[in-house]
Amino acid sequence: MxxxxxxxxxxxxxxxxxxxxxxxxxxxxxxxxxxxxxxxxxxxxxxxxxxxxxxxxxxxxxxxxxDLDVTAAVEEVMRSGASLYGAGTTALEGEVAELICTNLPWIESLQIVNTGSEATAQAIRCARGVTGRDGIIIMQGGYNGWHNDVAGNLMTPLATLGPRISPGEYPFHPISAGIPKAHQQLVHSVNYNDLDSVRWVCERYPMAALITEPVLQNIGIVPPLSGYLEGLRALADEYGFVLIFDEVKTGFRHAFGGYSEVSGVRPDLAVYGKAVANGFPMAIVGGKRELMDAFVHPDPIRRVLLAGTYNAHPVPTAATIATLRRLLADNxxxxxxxxxxxxxxxxxxxxxxxxxxxxxxxxxxxxxxxxxxxxxxxxxxxxxxxxxxxxxxxxxxxxxxxxxxxxxxxxxxxxxxxxxxxxxxxxxxxxxxxxxxxxxxxxxxx
Ligand SMILES: Cc1ncc(COP(=O)(O)O)c(C=O)c1O
Missing domain, CATH: 3.90.1150.10 (Aspartate Aminotransferase, domain 1)
Structure with missing residues (x-):
């Protein structure tokens, strides 16, 4: 023993x-x-x-x-005198953005944060800011971070969940205390791989966004059925919600372009974390320029706030560049x-x-x-x-x-x-x- x-x-x-x-x-x-x-x-x-x-x-x-390359890049950036300035841009953050935007055509521009949860929160807020709607759709069995919009309906016991609902939605089953009831009402949870339920929700409520891992990876590996992601894309276009792929686990893992590359289905916004920096705290929210521009909208009322003291800190930023270069190397x-x-x-x-x-x-x-x-x-x-x-x-x-x-x-x-x-x-x-x-x-x- x-x-x-x-x-x-x-x-x-x-x-x-x-x-x-x-x-x-x-x-x-x-x-x-x-x-x-x-x-x-x-x-x-x-x-x-x-x-x-x-x-x-x-x-x-x-x-x-x-990893030796990633560690060497981190050591080098620390010895170089690079620091966190909290003012202006840096060449390092531009290099991360260029590496991603030039290889993932659906990421026209991006922002950098520290964790997957921050990135999903920003993507959802951006979708709400742009659409002027409050409702969002999440997947029963999906995980998109710990914040109020998504901290529910993960591994809900069947005794709580009850029989399969389709078409239709499950009530919000929080995985955290402290999520206001009023907020829970905005979140609609449906079965993964069930397009009818997404349509059912959209027929009844105005939705700002649907957020899903393209492959559910917090309950093992639950892949999309043939045509499912394409169906989500079509429903997003029909009902005008923002399709957000949470590629925090799938991104840079299954292909450099994550599951969007594997499936050929393009989200409106995508979120990356984890493998992007091989263990350093780094996450990305990116996608269509017309959506991402909400973060710099000239009208302060319509501008979506994205801020963070540690965003694009030189250490995780250097780790990201080294990781992405390795992932691109040798075809x-x-x-x-x-x-x-x-x-x-x-x-x-x-x-x-x-x-x-x-x-x-x-x-x-x-x-x-x-x-x-x-x-x-x-x-x-x-x-x-x-x-x-x-x-x-x-x-x-x-x-x-x-x-x-x-x-x-x-x-x-x-x-x-x-x-x-x-x-x-x-x-x-x-x-x-x-x-x-x-x-x-x-x-x-x-
Ligand atoms: C798919 C997915 N999205 C978001 C998150 C949240 O990321 P973080 O733990 O970096 O906040 C996770 C974390 O496991 C995840 O698996």
């Missing part, structure tokens, strides 16, 4: 000063491990245990931890590597579950994947929550961690492969998955 006495000591110390002892409540999971170091695909904890990492800190590490070698290792992992996990007689499906897009214990890839949260074996998933993850493979220990959390992972690590993971599943089944049989 792995043991974590030093992690426990750190946790007990931190509990004196931090509620729960952990910063960011979604990091408080069992086993409670205090990590101290990471390099490439590997993590080490305070007790010297080593892990192959697939959590990737909720997915930003597309190049792996402490997308990083993506080919992710696809090859992802396919190897998918086949290995399928073989293992077949051998053990476990009903399972791997949903995967390139380097991101999720092993579902059900007989099909889910189409939405309701489908997933009805069919997936959450208990086996939970045990499997804990048994993997026990054997040195770090999948985030919560069911249906997606796993990410980086450019630093090797074939040997993937093969070791597949072998370990077999042992972990056997152990998980034994616990279940007892």
């Amino acid at each position: 792995r043991s974590y006495p030093n992690s426990e000591k750190i946790l007990q110390h931190n509990k004196r000063y931090i509620p729960g002892g952990v910063v960011s409540v979604n990091r408080s999971v069992s086993p409670q491990i205090a990590f101290v170091k990471a390099r490439g695909a590997l993590l080490w904890d305070a007790d010297g245990n080593e892990f192959i990492d697939y959590h990737a800190a909720f997915a930003p590490y597309i190049l792996g931890h402490n 997308g070698a990083v993506y080919r590597h992710g696809e090859a290792l992802g396919a190897r992992m998918e086949q290995g996990l399928i073989d293992v579950t077949r051998r053990l007689g476990i009903q399972a499906t791997v949903s995967r897009i390139g380097s991101a994947f999720c092993l579902y214990f059900m007989d099909h890839v889910p189409v939405d949260w309701h489908d997933l929550a009805t069919h997936h074996d959450f208990t086996l998933d939970d045990r499997f993850r804990k048994e993997l961690i026990e054997r040195g493979i770090y999948f985030f220990p919560l069911p249906v959390k997606q796993a990410s492969i980086s450019a630093a992972h090797t074939e040997e690590q993937i093969d070791r993971t597949i072998e370990t998955a077999a042992a972990a599943l056997e152990a998980a089944l034994l616990v279940e049989a007892r």
Whole structure:
């Protein structure tokens, strides 16, 4: 049995000063491990245990931890005397904008913030400012950050959610206390992959925006059905709402242009974070110039406020430039590597579950994947929550961690492969998955 006495000591110390002892409540999971170091695909904890990492800190590490190029760029910018000025523009922020706008034609101009949540908040506010409407549509099973507009309807228990509603909408089920009731009324939650429900909402209320991850990636990997994203595009044009793709997880992960590039469907606004800076705090909101110009509208009444002391700080900005250059290098070698290792992992996990007689499906897009214990890839949260074996998933993850493979220990959390992972690590993971599943089944049989 792995043991974590030093992690426990750190946790007990931190509990004196931090509620729960952990910063960011979604990091408080069992086993409670205090990590101290990471390099490439590997993590080490305070007790010297080593892990192959697939959590990737909720997915930003597309190049792996402490990537040498990114670290060198950060060191260089710090030594150069660059600082945060809080006045005027910088060449660095212009370089980030040029790298993105010249490679992603649907991003005509962009703004830079620090986190995905800030970016989704700004995109929604921009849509409201431009359309003069207040309502927004979100996806049941989607996650777009922690702010009042979107902090609801993620993994809502079926006992709360009730039977499938289509066409129609689910009531707002907050995942946070403190969201004003009046605000909740503005948010309409529908099943992903369900165009009829979007139309149903638009027929009844004026919508400023629909925000969705193009692939739901906070409940594993739930891909769009054929024609779904195109259908959203057509509904946005018909009803005049702003189509916002939240590419915080998909962006720069599945292709340089994220899932908009993969699907060929162009949003009005798109939001990026995570992989854009390989682990540094950076996020982007960008899209059609006529929308983005709302941030500099000459009439102060119609101008949308975007401000932030740390926006485009030189450290994350330099990290972004280094990351984007690597992602563009060698005609997308990083993506080919992710696809090859992802396919190897998918086949290995399928073989293992077949051998053990476990009903399972791997949903995967390139380097991101999720092993579902059900007989099909889910189409939405309701489908997933009805069919997936959450208990086996939970045990499997804990048994993997026990054997040195770090999948985030919560069911249906997606796993990410980086450019630093090797074939040997993937093969070791597949072998370990077999042992972990056997152990998980034994616990279940007892
Ligand atoms: C799709 C998506 N959007 C937005 C966010 C929020 O990003 P951040 O945690 O950087 O605020 C996340 C975070 O996991 C995410 O997965």
